[in-house]
Amino acid sequence: MASSSNLPIACNDHRVTVIGAGHVGSTLAHRIAQRNLANVVLLDIVPGIPQGIALDLMQAQGMDCHNREIIGTNDYMDTTGSDVVIITAGLPRKPGMNRDDLLKINAKIAVEVAEKAIARSPDALYIIVTNPLDVMTYLVWQTIGLPVSRVMGMAGMLDSARFQTFIAMELGVSIADVSGLVLGGHGDLMVPLPRYSTVRGIPITELMDEETIDRLVDRTRHGGAEIVNLMKTGGAYSAPASSTCAMVEAILHNQSRLLPVSSYLDGEYGLKDIFIGVPTRLGCRGVEKVVEINLTDTELAALHTSAESVRKNIKRAQEMLA
Ligand SMILES: NC(=O)c1ccc[n+]([C@@H]2O[C@H](COP(=O)([O-])OP(=O)(O)OC[C@H]3O[C@@H](n4cnc5c(N)ncnc54)[C@H](O)[C@@H]3O)[C@@H](O)[C@H]2O)c1
Numbered sequence: 001m002a003s004s005s006n007l008p009i010a011c012n013d014h015r016v017t018v019i020g021a022g023h024v025g026s027t028l029a030h031r032i033a034q035r036n037l038a039n040v041v042l043l044d045i046v047p048g049i050p051q052g053i054a055l056d057l058m059q060a061q062g063m064d065c066h067n068r069e070i071i072g073t074n075d076y077m078d079t080t081g082s083d084v085v086i087i088t089a090g091l092p093r094k095p096g097m098n099r100d101d102l103l104k105i106n107a108k109i110a111v112e113v114a115e116k117a118i119a120r121s122p123d124a125l126y127i128i129v130t131n132p133l134d135v136m137t138y139l140v141w142q143t144i145g146l147p148v149s150r151v152m153g154m155a156g157m158l159d160s161a162r163f164q165t166f167i168a169m170e171l172g173v174s175i176a177d178v179s180g181l182v183l184g185g186h187g188d189l190m191v192p193l194p195r196y197s198t199v200r201g202i203p204i205t206e207l208m209d210e211e212t213i214d215r216l217v218d219r220t221r222h223g224g225a226e227i228v229n230l231m232k233t234g235g236a237y238s239a240p241a242s243s244t245c246a247m248v249e250a251i252l253h254n255q256s257r258l259l260p261v262s263s264y265l266d267g268e269y270g271l272k273d274i275f276i277g278v279p280t281r282l283g284c285r286g287v288e289k290v291v292e293i294n295l296t297d298t299e300l301a302a303l304h305t306s307a308e309s310v311r312k313n314i315k316r317a318q319e320m321l322a
């Protein structure tokens with residue numbers, strides 16, 4: 001990476017490229033540096049924006065107490081040899097839209113940036129954030145032709161974090177004791193799993209009545225839209241950046257964490273040739289294993305319904321691109 005200064009940089013020289021220096025991308029670059037995980041290349045199509053953001057983040061270095069280098073660029077040459085590439089480039093939705101309305105415009109962007117990134121970082125792991133998430137992850141995987149273990153989408157972390165938050169808020173307990181699990185596609189048909197969502201190991205089905213759980217499930221399913229409707233111009237970016245950063249940490253620190261990730265399925269849960277949110281063991285080689293948990297008939301049917309919607313949109317996107 002061409003150094004933008006003479007400052008000493010951390011000797012663990014992992015390099016993470018973040019493509020798209022908008023709300024999610026720039027916040028993610030900050031998180032990665034602050035947690036001292038890697039040097040960061042922040043790339044955007046707009047001249048000046050990534051350079052300005054990178055300079056601003058470098059000027060926070062002293063207060064943030066890290067010595068990671070963050071460079072901003074419009075040139076893929078600077079991304080060469082990255083360990084992890086994260087794609088956040090693309091439009092966010094506006095109030096009244098659903099994520100699938102971004103299909104046409106974001107498919108073109110995701111494919112274009114993926115082609116350029118893979119040419120410079122053929123050995124990287126790729127994490128997709130751009131919406132509609134599961135469809136974009138599939139398209140990027142098809143475009144770059146890497147093994148499925150090296151390509152994944154971030155959404156389940158965010159949806160599960162939302163469920164976790166709403167459970168903690170409802171019960172008035174510390175979020176540290178709460179764990180939420182949401183599977184499926186990152187859309188209105190996502191599948192929050194109350195039976196697998198717990199407070200200190202106690203399923204929330206033992207702690208709340210059905211009506212309350214249904215209310216929290218519904219709020220989780222529409223958690224993205226709730227923020228889009230409040231903000232009017234753009235969507236959530238802080239929790240999405242933290243969620244993606246946790247995945248980067250699991251990879252770079254080889255943590256073998258069990259996280260909800262949009263992973264490729266080859267028969268697991270009765271689904272094939274699709275990326276969708278499932279419990280996934282994540283380490284330095286990427287997806288180590290898709291973990292199959294027992295689902296009731298209703299839960300499995302909900303996962304399949306969500307998968308059908310993702311599949312339909314993959315087909316639509318492929319037709320548009322063709
Ligand atoms: N998966 C998730 O859970 C999740 C969470 C939040 C946001 N998102 C999605 O992430 C995407 C980004 O959201 P945001 O809030 O950061 O949007 P944003 O508008 O703030 O930033 C998008 C950035 O992408 C850049 N860009 C556009 N085309 C590009 C190209 N060809 N090459 C390089 N950069 C390009 C833009 O210039 C802009 O800076 C959206 O699609 C949003 O829906 C997904």
Ligand SMILES: O=C(O)C[C@H](O)C(=O)O
Nearest residue numbers: 093131223224225235236
């Ligand atoms: O809802 C959106 O459009 C952005 C993101 O997918 C989210 O869930 O916050």
